Amino acid sequence: MLSEFSLIDRFFARRATAPSPRHDEEAAKPLGIGDDCALIAPPVGHQLAISTDMLVEGRHFFPDVDPYALGHKALAVNLSDLAAMGAKPHAFTLALALPRADEAWLEAFSNGLFALAERHDCALVGGDTTSGPLNICITVFGDVPQGAALRRDAARPGDDIYVSGTLGDARAGLGAIRGEWSAPEASAWRRALERPEPRVALGMALRGVAHAALDISDGLAGDLMHLLKRSGVRAVVDADAVPCSDAVRALPETARRQCTLAGGDDYELCFTAPIDARDALAKIATDVKVPLTRIGTIESSGAPAIAWRDASGAPLSLTLQGFDHFHAD
Ligand code: ADP
């Protein structure tokens, strides 16, 4: 049986790269795993962007989930928060509760985790390991130039509203697993659910172009409301303009709207930008190879609300709710 420290060393510490130094002074050298604290600092003129996300077995993933995919997703959902602020990933910590030290499981989990970490040059700098019901908590640290973060409270009347990629595949995958519908595309949906791709390059490219942004983790309807409330504005959104995959488009209308407008776990970005940024955004979409779709407009200040329209502009009355852990459906 592996001890706590040989487990940390074999699956995490030995594979971790040190955080990259960003200061000339020897005194400010960064420090990774092995001491009581890690030491990091943002480059001069930057702010640290920090976010934590926890994944709990039975709540966020099924007990039989592929451990490689779980390692990927645990970090991906955190990198998505950095992307939503326009921050560049730098380092992360990993707090892990494990029911047992299963070596094959740990090997696959750490492979999934480090494959994504290395792609984003994000160093594992510390953590905590304990026995207990499976629970994974990651904290990420990123850098953003002073004042350049994409905040939720920066939407302005007249802004266009955009989303990246397509929405609804992850929720469709959950529906297929739960037997709510069956489809030949279920494996692609399951991939969307288990292997989300954080939009880090897009978030950084949106600095200085977009006004407000957030990532869509709990469904467009609920998440967009967070942005509207923080900015004190209203939105008009064309429900039929919300981009989805052909497979989701083929679902019955009610299921399609549930998936695209209120489905969780998409990790696409939703952001607002002034009309005169349209050309710059078309270029950004090409540069980062992520489609961007205009879905609506920010209206004058007022009680935050979303007015849904269909493709013809007719009002739609939809009762949609994002995911809430304490009021789950
Ligand atoms: P302490 O008791 O001082 O909190 P620990 O004995 O828990 O330290 O951890 C020893 C070292 O290993 C620390 O540097 C800690 O950050 C690191 N560590 C522990 N668990 C993990 C993990 N799951 N991933 C990465 N680093 C870890």
Ligand code: MG
């Ligand atoms: Mg500890």
